[in-house]
Amino acid sequence: MTADDKKAPQGELLHTDFTNNMTYGEYLALDQLLSSQTLLSGHHDEMLFIVIHQVSELWMKLIIHEVQAAISSIRKAELQPAFKMLARVSAIQSQMTQAWDVLSTLTPAEYMEFRGKLGRASGFQSYQYRQIEYLLGYKTPHILTIYEKDPELHSLLKTAYHAPSIYDAAIEALARAGFPIDRHLLKRDYSVTYTGDPTVKAAWMQIYNDVHAYWNLYQLAEKLMDVEDSVQQWRFRHMKTVERIIGFKVGTGGSSGVQYLKNVLDHRFFPELWDVRTEL
Ligand code: HEM
Incomplete structure (x- = not known):
């Protein structure tokens, strides 16, 4: 146990010192993945x-x-x-x-x-x-x-x-x-x-x-x-x-x-x- 490892409320020992270790987010490039949702309209449903x-x-x-x-x-x-x-x-x-x-x-x-x-x-x-x-x-x-x-x-x-x-x-x-x-x-x-x-x-x-x-x-x-x-x-x-969303309108792709x-x-x-x- 390092000084930075912490006990969770349930008594589980959790790793919390990642100075020299790769985190989950780094492995999965979550910074990149989760910053790739660029809303053009600012509308909630986009x-x-x-x-x-x-x-x-x-x-x-x-x-x-x-x-x-x-x-x-x-x-x-x-x-x-x-x-x-x-x-x-x-x-x-x-x-x-x-x-x-x-x-x-x-x-x-x-x-x-x-x-x-x-x-x-x-x-x-x-x-x-x-x-x-x-x-x-x-x-x-x-x-x-x-x-x-x-x-x-x-x-x-x-x-x-x-x-x-x-x-x-x-x-x-x-x-x-x-x-x-x-x-x-x-x-x-x-x-x-x-x-x-x-x-x-x-x-x-x-x-x-x-x-x-x-x-x-x-x-x-x-x-x-x-x-x-x-x-x-x-x-x-x-x-x-x-059909449920746009009925029979033409597509944005031109079809x-x-x-x-x-x-x-x-x-x-x-x-x-x-x-x-x-x-x-
Ligand atoms: C509001 C939601 C959506 C609408 C209104 C919509 C509408 C359309 C329309 C009208 C076309 C025909 C081409 C055109 O003129 O644009 C099309 C093609 C296509 N859409 Fe969607 N779409 C929707 C969601 C999605 C989603 C979530 C996917 C997932 C990747 C998707 C994948 C495709 C693909 C792959 C084609 C080509 C199909 C083919 O050529 O066989 N669409 N879509």
Whole structure:
């Protein structure tokens, strides 16, 4: 016990001398993190709006970290670690979806007090969100143009844009397991959004028809479904929360707003995994 260690009222011994030790706040860079909420309007509810976006971006950072590692595991034929990482991704996604409950406490009247201050800024420009879409295989190019003004970020996004997605890695795993996958798929231009292939569908059909023979690939398919399902849940809650707050106004990012968000709901990342459900 040093002279500066103190007893708490409950009798617990607490460390209080941090002259030569790192504190919790230093480790987590809390000074930086907690001074990054700059309200533009001074309106009480803008704090909620900023924090909910920042929390979501932090979760997205972890999702990217996990999905990138899951892709490299699958490509090395190490499926078990990938399952563990994808389970974590699903748990993070649940947190992100539940965050809409908090944002729903923002009423249209409150949002209108500061919406004008946002200018053209919109979640549409979230580069981490696009990175996640790229990792899952949805390669929309417009975000690359938006971030041309930042060479470092632009090059990071471009790399993700041209890299194989987690579904490309899964298709490679099917080929490795001996399924007759079209060879062109294994050397395709990864910057093009994958839309489906009969050889991949046939492989998944065989797996779902005999799950015990292909347990690992079956588990991979279901883990991918968990992630895609959760992306759709998040998209749906976003769309409905937006409708609740701004109705059918156009978005600050320049889109039609709710209608745009409804259209995005139709996109499928892993098309054959949905198709097999109809055909089994
Ligand atoms: C009052 C709250 C919110 C409103 C009114 C709102 C509105 C919108 C609208 C209208 C769009 C379509 C693009 C545009 O024209 O702007 C959009 C896109 C988007 N928003 Fe939000 N949003 C809100 C909160 C959030 C939050 C908390 C996040 C979390 C990060 C978020 C992330 C996104 C993303 C990633 C997109 C792009 C979706 C896509 O292209 O598929 N939004 N938002």
